[in-house]
Amino acid sequence: MRIIPSLRGELLVWLGLPLALLWGLSVYTHYQSAVHAANQAYDRSLLASARTVAERLVVRHRHLEVDVPWVVLDSFERNMNDQLFYQVISPEGKTLSGYDDLPTIPPTSQLSEIYPALVYFYDARYHQQRIRIAALWQPVNEAGVNGMALVLVAETLNSRQAFAEGLLRTALLSQSCLVLVTLLLAGLMLRRVLRPLRRLSRIVLHRDGSELTPLPSLPWSELQPLIIAFNRYLERLRSLLARQDRFSADAAHQLRTPLAILKTQVGVALDSERPEQWRESLQGMRHTLDDTILLTDRLLQLARMKARHGEEKPLTNVDLADILRDACFSSYTAARNKRIDLGYEGQQNDEVKGDSLLLGELCANLLDNAIKYTPIGGIVTARLYAGKLEIEDSGPGIDSAEQEKALQPFSRFDHGSLQPGAGIGLALVKDICAWHGALISLDRSPLLGGLRVTIQFKPDQR
Numbered sequence: 105m106r107i108i109p110s111l112r113g114e115l116l117v118w119l120g121l122p123l124a125l126l127w128g129l130s131v132y133t134h135y136q137s138a139v140h141a142a143n144q145a146y147d148r149s150l151l152a153s154a155r156t157v158a159e160r161l162v163v164r165h166r167h168l169e170v171d172v173p174w175v176v177l178d179s180f181e182r183n184m185n186d187q188l189f190y191q192v193i194s195p196e197g198k199t200l201s202g203y204d205d206l207p208t209i210p211p212t213s214q215l216s217e218i219y220p221a222l223v224y225f226y227d228a229r230y231h232q233q234r235i236r237i238a239a240l241w242q243p244v245n246e247a248g249v250n251g252m253a254l255v256l257v258a259e260t261l262n263s264r265q266a267f268a269e270g271l272l273r274t275a276l277l278s279q280s281c282l283v284l285v286t287l288l289l290a291g292l293m294l295r296r297v298l299r300p301l302r303r304l305s306r307i308v309l310h311r312d313g314s315e316l317t318p319l320p321s322l323p324w325s326e327l328q329p330l331i332i333a334f335n336r337y338l339e340r341l342r343s344l345l346a347r348q349d350r351f352s353a354d355a356a357h358q359l360r361t362p363l364a365i366l367k368t369q370v371g372v373a374l375d376s377e378r379p380e381q382w383r384e385s386l387q388g389m390r391h392t393l394d395d396t397i398l399l400t401d402r403l404l405q406l407a408r409m410k411a412r413h414g415e416e417k418p419l420t421n422v423d424l425a426d427i428l429r430d431a432c433f434s435s436y437t438a439a440r441n442k443r444i445d446l447g448y449e450g451q452q453n454d455e456v457k458g459d460s461l462l463l464g465e466l467c468a469n470l471l472d473n474a475i476k477y478t479p480i481g482g483i484v485t486a487r488l489y490a491g492k493l494e495i496e497d498s499g500p501g502i503d504s505a506e507q508e509k510a511l512q513p514f515s516r517f518d519h520g521s522l523q524p525g526a527g528i529g530l531a532l533v534k535d536i537c538a539w540h541g542a543l544i545s546l547d548r549s550p551l552l553g554g555l556r557v558t559i560q561f562k563p564d565q566r
């Protein structure tokens with residue numbers, strides 16, 4: 105679960121957290137730079153004080169002495185607003201002047217490389233105060249006194265801290281203003297950028313459930329694939345609903361006729377008192393019910409076939425020759441009743457990738473149509489060669505201008521046939537071919553003169 109449900113809020117958080125981290129890092133580095141700059145500036149003054157004291161070293165009567173006027177130290181203190189301490193140690197290690205308890209040079213201190221002098225700078229504590237010390241070695245070679253005198257000059261850190269804190273306040277103010285202005289501009293930018301998305305959300309929210317018009321495009325290339333995909337989905341949904349509406353209307357029309365005939369036949373039977381009339385009406389009702397059952401079964405097959413267009417296709421290797429021969433055997437009785445010569449030509453084995461049940465339904469529908477519209481004593485031939493299935497008959501055939509229409513549901517042509525039907529068989533065959541990726545074509549048989557249906561399976565399906 106997201107803690108922040110708002111896209112703008114989450115973007116601001118993801119932008120604000122790195123900015124906060126960068127702000128803290130920037131303030132820390134500014135403070136360290138300020139401390140370093142303060143040390144450099146005030147160390148120079150501290151070294152100047154040490155050199156002033158070193159210049160007061162003199163040798164009198166073969167003894168090293170130092171005379172440091174307090175007025176000199178007072179001037180440094182007034183300029184730096186800090187307390188100043190000093191100590192002068194002779195080459196023999198004796199304190200000549202100043203405070204004799206100043207902290208000595210730590211073993212870890214190193215000579216400064218910034219100034220051309222033998223000077224150490226180090227921090228220490230003195231009388232509960234933090235101090236900064238400059239330890240300057242001053243060579244002495246005069247009147248028999250040889251060695252290195254050590255001059256220690258220390259000061260408190262008030263001026264340094266005030267300088268560093270001033271720079272820190274400046275950094276805090278500038279960096280905080282920068283972060284706040286950045287977040288404010290980012291919020292305004294996100295509000296402006298997300299305005300079309302909010303408008304699109306309002307359009308979708310207030311859209312009527314039956315409206316399937318495409319969504320308007322957004323000015324961002326990143327969201328264009330989503331809008332295009334959604335509009336394509338709406339287009340497929342419109343097409344599906346249109347097919348369903350057309351199918352429902354056509355199915356209702358086709359079922360209304362046999363039901364009306366059935367009602368009439370029942371009414372005739374009820375109005376008559378003759379058993380012969382009852383028997384004739386019952387036989388008519390039986391034929392009507394058979395036609396209605398056949399029509400309903402074909403309608404359900406067509407609906408299931410259309411529903412399977414979006415499914416994953418679990419294709420397996422099946423022997424199309426076996427399926428076609430089984431369909432011929434199943435249709436043999438119907439062909440014999442009309443004295444039709446039903447034959448099979450072609451290979452004994454021909455494997456393709458497909459669904460055996462659907463391919464069986466395809467062959468059964470083609471043979472049923474061919475037998476239904478072929479006159480008594482005619483010929484129907486099923487042929488299979490290298491993934492190419494042909495079924496041709498000696499019936500009336502279909503004119504070339506009407507062949508495309510024949511593949512649509514509920515398309516029937518009056519050729520004088522007394523066989524019932526709803527014009528769904530070829531439409532179902534077309535859908536099965538589309539599901540398998542096969543090609544279907546209709547033309548006139550050059551051998552038998554009737555309709556020839558050709559189904560060609562692609563090479564990758566074999």
